[in-house]
Amino acid sequence: MAEVQRLRPYDDLSLIGKYAERFGLDPDYVFVKTRFDTLMAFMAMWKEEEEYKERYEALYIEIMKDSKE
Amino acid sequence: MLTLSINGKKYTCPAHWGEVTTETYQRIFKEWAAEPDLLKRDYFQLFSILTGTNFKKSDNPKVEQTIWSAIKWTMEDEPMFHVEPKVMEFKGARVPVDLGKMSIGQMIMIKQAITGVALETVLAKVTAIIMQPAIDGGDFSPDRVEELEKEILSMPITVVGPIGFFSVRRALEYGKKRRSVLDLIRNSLGRKLGAMSRLWLKSKGFALMTTSP
Secondary structure (H helix, E strand, O other), X not given: OOOHHHOXXXXXXXXXXXXXXXXXXXXXXXXXXXXXXXXXXXXXXXXXXXXXXXXXXXXXXXXXXHHHO | OEEEEEOOEEEEEOOOHHHOEHHHXXXXXXXXXXXXXXXXXXXXXXXXXXXXXXXXXXXXXXXXXXXXXXXXXXXXXXXXXXXXXXXXXXXXXXXXXXXXXXXXXXXXXXXXXXXXXXXXXXXXXXXXXXXXXXXXXXXXXHHHHHHXXXXXXXXXXXXXXXHHHHHHHHHHHOOOOOOOHHHHHHHHHHHHHHHHHHHHHHOOOOOOOOOOO
């Protein structure tokens, strides 16, 4: 963790942490090697997926409520 | 460089921006130009920064006149570092244009360096972060950034300024969607015509009259 210690915790460190965790990479490797474009594209995709999942779950709960009533 | 003798002591003062190091330039913005009121700025302090000494304020009009004549070029000669550099090279390496290829570590370090401070005060650091992989070859190395920053601090601001400002501007604008003026006009017109057509279909007035009763 020599490189990423230079970053402020809870600020931008989460970007690297999330990406490294998903792909099983060393955070230092991501810090030095991963292209900005690549990481941001994945972040955008995961955010969209999470939002879609949230909306889908909310809709599903509403439909289930109505069908029970 | 101007050599001045004040109260028996010799001072060496830069005579134009080409003789000002990046470190001095950064100090000017950090310590002297931080005061927004021009009248409150202390010109003896500016002289101290330019000469790298600890010159104390003097009430002697002759000394004041000497110092003013030594530093007045800073007011008359506006530094033009915000224009795009003509040669996209720095220390023998090409300045990166496609910033998407920079590592996430580089981008984050740039962001952290410029957050909450004036860009002029961190120019050497930001230039070092952007240029380090291009100068050394290979991957981004934060340890080398610190060494490179020290080298850049001793370089003239006329060399560092244009590359630094250009690179940072690109880094700040990177990822923002750019739209042409024509696109903006087209979209705005499209929205207005769409709204008007809906009104027109419902309208029963004189101006936009339909044939139906």
